[in-house]
Amino acid sequence: MSYANERRIAELAIQRACLLTERVYNSQVKGTITKGDKSPVTIADFGAQALIISSIAHAFPEDSVVGEEDSSGLRADQSKRDLVWGLVKDTLDATKELTAELGKIKDDEEMLAVIDKGTHQGGSVGRIWALDPIDGTKGFLRGGQYAVCLGFMVDGKVQVGALVCPNLPVDPEKPEGEKGILLSAIRGEGATMRPLSAPSAQGTPISMSSITDFSKARFCEGVEAGHSSHSEQASIAKSLGITAPSIQMDSQAKYASISRGVGEIYLRLPTSMTYEEKIWDHAAGSLIVEEAGGVVTDIYGKELDFTQGRTLKTNKGIVAALKALHPTVLKAVQEELKVSKL
Numbered sequence: 013m014s015y016a017n018e019r020r021i022a023e024l025a026i027q028r029a030c031l032l033t034e035r036v037y038n039s040q041v042k043g044t045i046t047k048g049d050k051s052p053v054t055i056a057d058f059g060a061q062a063l064i065i066s067s068i069a070h071a072f073p074e075d076s077v078v079g080e081e082d083s084s085g086l087r088a089d090q091s092k093r094d095l096v097w098g099l100v101k102d103t104l105d106a107t108k109e110l111t112a113e114l115g116k117i118k119d120d121e122e123m124l125a126v127i128d129k130g131t132h133q134g135g136s137v138g139r140i141w142a143l144d145p146i147d148g149t150k151g152f153l154r155g156g157q158y159a160v161c162l163g164f165m166v167d168g169k170v171q172v173g174a175l176v177c178p179n180l181p182v183d184p185e186k187p188e189g190e191k192g193i194l195l196s197a198i199r200g201e202g203a204t205m206r207p208l209s210a211p212s213a214q215g216t217p218i219s220m221s222s223i224t225d226f227s228k229a230r231f232c233e234g235v236e237a238g239h240s241s242h243s244e245q246a247s248i249a250k251s252l253g254i255t256a257p258s259i260q261m262d263s264q265a266k267y268a269s270i271s272r273g274v275g276e277i278y279l280r281l282p283t284s285m286t287y288e289e290k291i292w293d294h295a296a297g298s299l300i301v302e303e304a305g306g307v308v309t310d311i312y313g314k315e316l317d318f319t320q321g322r323t324l325k326t327n328k329g330i331v332a333a334l335k336a337l338h339p340t341v342l343k344a345v346q347e348e349l350k351v352s353k354l
């Protein structure tokens with residue numbers, strides 16, 4: 013069974029949401045709220061979650077959604093709620109040609125209810141979407157990389173992944189040139205990429221870099237040292253003979269980057285043994301890397317298990333690399349971490 017229709021709706025939904033996130037990215041007003049876990053959420057995260065879940069509910073009314081955000085921050089703050097509804101309404105008005113396929117939201121009450129359709133607990137049964145309306149909110153606030161991410165799972169296995177990275181260059185050779193790419197994949201059918209500016213273009217197939225010589229390989233890692241250990245990453249790079257400086261960027265833009273051959277390895281090294289990675293942070297990106305010729309496991313070498321609920325509670329960290337490099341990278345990770353962590 014091909015999931016071409018799910019991929020098409022996923023692409024349209026995240027592109028529509030990206031019009032809203034870019035408007036906020038380029039505005040002074042971000043409307044940031046600090047959540048219970050101390051992480052930031054902005055009016056753009058809420059607006060994008062509302063638009064994307066309403067698209068899924070319109071196209072696939074029986075499906076469930078595990079989304080990062082809920083409406084509690086907006087229910088407690090009328091002015092932010094008004095700001096988000098203004099953004100959502102403007103975006104819907106500006107994209108009327110998509111209403112037949114993606115539907116719309118009638119008022120701010122419905123918008124809050126739609127955001128809360130993302131509170132599903134996930135699991136191993138049925139059709140479930142994993143949504144990160146803005147991945148890398150800290151990067152978004154800093155003017156760095158972020159991604160709008162949507163994965164589609166059937167019985168706990170990711171079948172479709174779609175990512176928009178609005179600030180990655182279309183041509184990696186021209187970092188100051190046109191920005192904004194959309195990547196997607198269907199399991200077993202490969203991964204593709206196209207510029208955001210060409211919504212009706214056919215995606216171009218992408219594949220990981222073929223560099224297998226570690227002295228020429230490059231790491232991608234997060235900007236936030238609190239999300240992944242930079243010092244252990246540096247020791248692992250040294251032990252593998254990697255000399256190039258690592259490419260630092262926020263969000264699943266790292267998965268996007270290695271899947272189109274910019275960087276060969278992405279590591280996410282646990283900074284605490286209690287943090288559980290969230291399914292929406294990995295569903296789309298991990299499938300795109302696998303379909304571009306990579307292998308994605310945790311630091312124990314275990315496959316990512318999306319059947320466990322809202323988090324990857326049986327996994328720790330991420331090791332993503334070209335198939336030919338992965339066993340050696342994993343061994344180096346385990347040698348480095350076993351003293352302090354395993």
Ligand SMILES: Nc1ncnc2c1ncn2[C@@H]1O[C@H](COP(=O)(O)O)[C@@H](O)[C@H]1OP(=O)(O)O
Binds near residue numbers: 051144147239240293
């Ligand atoms: N303690 C943590 N360890 C690992 N990842 C975290 C932690 N806290 C937040 N995150 C999530 O890490 C991701 C960003 O990763 P990176 O550092 O690679 O850019 C985001 O999804 C962020 O959530 P959010 O979606 O709220 O931004």
Ligand SMILES: [Mg+2]
Binds near residue numbers: 051052053080149
């Ligand atoms: Mg967040």
Ligand SMILES: [Mg+2]
Binds near residue numbers: 146147293
């Ligand atoms: Mg995230």
Ligand SMILES: [Mg+2]
Binds near residue numbers: 144146
């Ligand atoms: Mg997020």
